[in-house]
Amino acid sequence: MRANRRLCFAVAVFVPMSLLCIHMWNKSDKVVAIWNREAPEDILDSSLLQPLEKYAGIGLKWKDEVLELLPKNNCRCEAETTLNLPFRQELIGKPFALNFTAAVEPLGIGETHKRREVEYKNFKMRMYNPADRIIITQANSPLQYPAQGVEVRPLKTILIPGLCLLDLKKKNRYEVSLSCTMGTFDVAAEVDSVTIKGTGGKQITLSSILLDNMNRQLQLISYTNTMFHPNTADTVRFQSNGHTASFTIKVRHPPVPKLYDMGPSKSKYNISALVTIATKTFLRYDKLQDLIDSIRKYYPTVTIIIADDSEKPQKVEGPFIEQYIMPFGKGWFAGRNLAISQVSTKYVLWVDDDFIFCPQTKIEKLVDVLERTSLDMVGGAVREITGYYTTYRQIISVIPGDKEGDCLRTNQGYHHVIEGFPNCVVADGVVNFFLARTDKVLKVGFDPRLSRVAHLEFFIDGLGTLHVGSCDDVVVDHASKIHLPWSKTKNDKEYFKFRYPKSVAEINSQHALYYFKNRFKCMTGN
Incomplete structure (x- = not known):
């Protein structure tokens, strides 16, 4: 008995100390500013046609046919004048010009224009390379x-x-x-x-x-x-x-702006106009309802989008809730694709259906990080019932290989702290609780072939496309994973059968994607 007590004491001391050492080992002391940079002015301006002082006296003859082709940055909303040929309208259509400002005037074009230009400036700063x-x-x-x-x-x-x-x-x-x-x-x-x-x-x-x-x-x-x-x-x-x-x-073609009008707001951030919450559910309607109830406690008017691939779906009702039914067992990443494809706000907050909002689930903090930096996505922290916090911060790299393929390396940790946000860091992968720019997540997408067990794969596909951060001061609770055998319902047993597949064929299918789709021959990490 005394030996067992000593063993328990050693484990109780050794495990936390080991975790602390791992955390300190992976911690970076660098603090880096990742503020948006000023985009350059247009380079194709009329000053290129002006001679330097030393060339001012040199004679020349302008070629109007070439000058007409040069960009002038003064497009006009006027229908093109064309010859009035027989059956012209039937064959190629009638020239037209639409003025979009007329649609905005009833809303107050002055204020709308100001909001649009602020968004456009931020867009240019994000896109500038x-x-x-x-x-x-x-x-x-x-x-x-x-x-x-x-x-x-x-x-x-x-x-x-x-x-x-x-x-x-x-x-x-x-x-x-x-x-x-x-x-x-x-x-x-x-x-x-x-x-x-x-x-x-x-x-x-x-x-x-x-x-x-x-x-x-x-x-x-x-x-x-x-x-x-x-x-x-x-x-x-x-x-x-x-x-x-x-x-x-x-x-x-220059990137076409995709701007989001949040409308006038008295507060700094109108979360209901900025953010949509998306989740994927399968059979666990009791946990889904707990999630919805917790969201409504703090964000009563934020839209919640639910992708559901249950065999016998139950209708989830309530204000600002959209439920999309999928084919039975379609899968985890397919559900993510469906849910996020229906988001019309600037940002999407992804949550698992067994998360629970708490006083530390401050979406505003995550929005502030994305609005003030060049990040595309920022994760939070998930708190387990034991009190343990996880951020799943990952450093992902691809090591060039030979004809057999490249090597994928993943390590726990992050690259550096973000200046101005001491609780936030830059990483390559984060936990399943994240706020992201909707258009950037859609650009990467989720491979629907990954049906039940997947997460890291999204960040691998997004490597080089997504600029990812993580903040440990925005926390969501995780419902208890402790399930006593006699307390499991029929739905619980069915869920676990799908959620945790153990067949070699399913594991091999996942590895085959790495091998062929990503051209990896192996994966290393911790």
Whole structure:
């Protein structure tokens, strides 16, 4: 008996100390600011047509047909004027113009416009990538050119910024050429004393005995994309007297804003307009009702969306509740896809159907993190009946492999603390209680082939797409998992049969997805 007491005491001391050591081992001391950055201004502005002071006296002749193709950032909502041909309307439709502001005027267009511009500014800051900024490589050889940041819309025209030729060795005549594969070159104006060959083609050659005139002409080179692709790049070769430089022109549609109007609100965040709560249920209607009751205690008007794949679904009723019935046993990730696909708010809060809201379940805190940082998702903490908190913070990495595949590595821990939010960190995976930008979750999606046991797989699919955080000061309770054998209901037994499959075939099916879909040959971690 005394030996057993000693053993129990040792376990009681050793286990918490081990967990503390693991936590401290995985803890990062770095504190990093991940505030939204200012997006750059549009690069294709009219200033590109203005000469430098040293070129101001050089004569030129503008080409109106090229100038018409350049972006002007002044689109007009007017129906196009076309020839009135017989049966034109029946064959290709009637030209029209719709003014969307008329639909907003009854709501107060001034306030709506202000809210829209705030959202648009945040959208641009989230989408901005430093690799999109124009960088001009100053000439180490005679060639100066844009190293990055040049972009054109499919089948549209731009002026190429930053082209210049330096006179490292005095020459009697200067010559440069540009070539590409997915577009054509032209000039917005013809500069005096410059000979141009190849306008309208994939290669253009310029020559002149006057360097300043040559460089003024290089400021007016236009590129027109001729091969449609919504998101690609063309490589331009810039050559002169044995020197060659290459740079890329991105060809893509700019991302179309997807903004959410939360409407006027007296509080900082109107949670009912910002957040929808989504969950997936299977047979456990008693626990689902406990979840709903707890939500309504703190958030009486937030919409709750339920995906249900029970064999004999029970109707779940109440204000601001939407229940979607699925085929029987369709599965966990399929239910997540369905529930989140019906969300129309900016953010979705995912909860399991056996969670219970408590005073520490402050959605506002999670919203504040997403509104003030570049994160796409932020998890909270789940408190078990034993009092243990779990955040399931994971660091995920893919180690390049050989022809057999890559190696997936997962470790408990996080990358760094978020400046301004001492309880929040950046990680790659979080617990099943998270707030996320709806559009980003939909972009990654949930593989419906993972029917019953899955979670980490979503974050693996989102690696490189989702910017994930975790805050341990926003907590949701977890219903007790203790089930005495004599207390289990028929639904409980049926649920456990589906929830915890033990067949080798099901495990192999999950591993086969890793092998083929993700090209992994193995997985390591702790």
